[in-house]
Amino acid sequence: MRGLGYNDGVTDGSSSSATAYPGCVISAVAFYFPNKVEQAISVEEASDAMARGGYVWVDVTVTDTAEAAPTLRELGLVDAGVIEAAMTGEEATLHARHDEFLHLVLTGCRLAGRDVELERVDAVLRRGGMVTLHRGRVAFIDAMHRECSADFHRHAQTPSFLIYELWDHLIENYQHVQNQVEDMVEAVQRDLMTAVSERVFTHIAELGTDILHFRKILLPARSVLTELATRKSVFVSEATQPYLINMVGSLERVLQDLLVDHEVLNNALNLHMSMASHRMNQIMQRLTVISVIFLPLTFLCGVYGMNFKYLPEFDWRYGYFLFWLVVALVVIAQLVYLWRKRWL
Numbered sequence: 001m002r003g004l005g006y007n008d009g010v011t012d013g014s015s016s017s018a019t020a021y022p023g024c025v026i027s028a029v030a031f032y033f034p035n036k037v038e039q040a041i042s043v044e045e046a047s048d049a050m051a052r053g054g055y056v057w058v059d060v061t062v063t064d065t066a067e068a069a070p071t072l073r074e075l076g077l078v079d080a081g082v083i084e085a086a087m088t089g090e091e092a093t094l095h096a097r098h099d100e101f102l103h104l105v106l107t108g109c110r111l112a113g114r115d116v117e118l119e120r121v122d123a124v125l126r127r128g129g130m131v132t133l134h135r136g137r138v139a140f141i142d143a144m145h146r147e148c149s150a151d152f153h154r155h156a157q158t159p160s161f162l163i164y165e166l167w168d169h170l171i172e173n174y175q176h177v178q179n180q181v182e183d184m185v186e187a188v189q190r191d192l193m194t195a196v197s198e199r200v201f202t203h204i205a206e207l208g209t210d211i212l213h214f215r216k217i218l219l220p221a222r223s224v225l226t227e228l229a230t231r232k233s234v235f236v237s238e239a240t241q242p243y244l245i246n247m248v249g250s251l252e253r254v255l256q257d258l259l260v261d262h263e264v265l266n267n268a269l270n271l272h273m274s275m276a277s278h279r280m281n282q283i284m285q286r287l288t289v290i291s292v293i294f295l296p297l298t299f300l301c302g303v304y305g306m307n308f309k310y311l312p313e314f315d316w317r318y319g320y321f322l323f324w325l326v327v328a329l330v331v332i333a334q335l336v337y338l339w340r341k342r343w344l
Contacts, residue, residue, distance in 0.1 A: 018059075021075075023067025027145075030054035031162075036153055043075055050128035055159035059145070062087070062135045077131050078124045079103075086133045091118035093220040095227070101126045102235045104224065106170055107217050108140045109177040116177065116210040118217065123166060125235040130162050140173035160240035167225060167247050174218065174254045178261070181211060185261050185268070192272040204269055211262045215255065222251050289338060296330050 017040045018027040030039045030049035041049050046056045058077055062068040065087045072083050082103055089105065096103040101124050108119040121141060122133040132141060144165050151165060184207055191200045228236055229244035236244075304313070304323065313319035 018061075021068075022071045023062065023064040023069070024071055025061040025063060026058065026075075028056060028058045030056045031152055031156070031159070033156065033158065036156075038149060038152060043077070046129065054128075055162070056129035057148075057162055058129065058131045059141065060131065060133045061137065062133065065135065072133075078122075078133065082122060082124055082133070086120075086122040086135075089120065089122075091120045091217070093217060093224055095224050097233075102233065106166070106221070108138050108170060108173045109214060109217070110139050110173075111177060111180050115206070116181075116214055118213075125163065127234065130166075132166075140169040143172065144169045158237040158239055160235075160237040163228070163236055164240055164243055167228075167244065170221075171247055171250050171254070174221075174251070177214070178254050178257050181207070181214070181258070182261050185265050188265065189268045192268055204265065208262065208265055211258060211265070215258055215262075218251065218255050218258065222248060222255065225251060285343065289343060292338070293331060293334050296334070297327055300327060300330075 018025050019042075026043055028041050028043055028046060030041050030046070032038070032052075032054050034053070039049070039054070041056070043058060046058060049056050060068075060072065060077065069083055069087055072078065073080060078086075079098075079101070085103075085105070091107045092105055093107050094105045104123040104125070106121045106123060108121065110117050110119060119136075119138040119140075120134060121138055124131045124133070134141060147169070148162075148165050152161065155161075188200065188204055188207065191203075225244060226248050229241050229248060232238070300323070304311070313322070316322075
């Protein structure tokens with residue numbers, strides 16, 4: 001196997017360099033907090049970096065689960081149970097405490113067209129480092145790679161800053177997706193006010209399902225973050241916990257905004273159905289008025305259309321004109337009555 005490229009100096013951007021292994025791509029970086037130094041290292045050099053006081057972040061991007069599992073077992077980066085869960089587990093948000101490590105399962109999101117896709121990340125926290133494991137590229141992990149170096153030099157004090165970075169970019173990911181969902185809800189509102197097709201209703205149903213699914217991801221994420229922020233642990237420093245508590249508030253706001261989006265979507269659909277019902281009632285009212293007008297006229301036509309031999313009006317010179325006079329009086333009387341009843 002090839003090791004990662006080694007970087008002897010301090011870098012200004014993301015200092016991790018990635019190398020392909022069978023079934024996965026692995027990057028690693030060591031952070032030294034006393035003198036604010038970060039170093040790209042190989043996976044094989046991780047133990048030495050920890051011994052020198054560094055805190056190592058190893059990020060594993062799985063490209064082939066069948067090949068990646070043996071590779072990760074050979075490297076010994078994480079427990080075999082964690083590897084199995086990461087390779088086969090569904091998207092969720094949970095955590096498990098062990099004597100030697102803390103296992104977090106986080107779920108990011110991305111919009112693919114109009115569908116919300118979930119991205120699972122398994123994070124293993126040890127005393128000397130953190131391993132993140134995910135299948136394919138993950139949006140909030142990519143953001144963490146881009147900004148982690150600058151945040152480390154700017155305000156990092158303890159190794160727990162990586163936990164802060166992880167949750168900070170995850171919540172930013174949630175906020176970004178929620179903003180996109182909000183834009184989609186507004187677009188649906190506009191569609192419902194203009195031309196409406198069956199596709200709009202299909203989109204509304206799918207969007208409502210995605211919002212509820214998204215909410216099911218956020219609720220356990222809030223519970224996990226709250227426990228990390230309030231429960232003492234050797235893997236999370238007390239100096240970091242107040243910042244995590246603030247993140248709980250941010251996550252709560254995302255949840256509230258998502259509920260508002262779902263309510264707005266339902267209200268837009270209900271408003272459209274009410275408008276459609278109102279238009280249908282107006283049409284039925286017009287048809288009813290026409291029927292009411294023509295009902296007595298149909299009766300008159302039926303009377304004088306009978307095939308009896310002796311009808312007095314047949315022999316009267318002005319019978320035809322009298323018929324139309326009666327028709328006109330009946331129609332006028334009905335129109336006046338309907339107008340007074342405000343049916344017209």
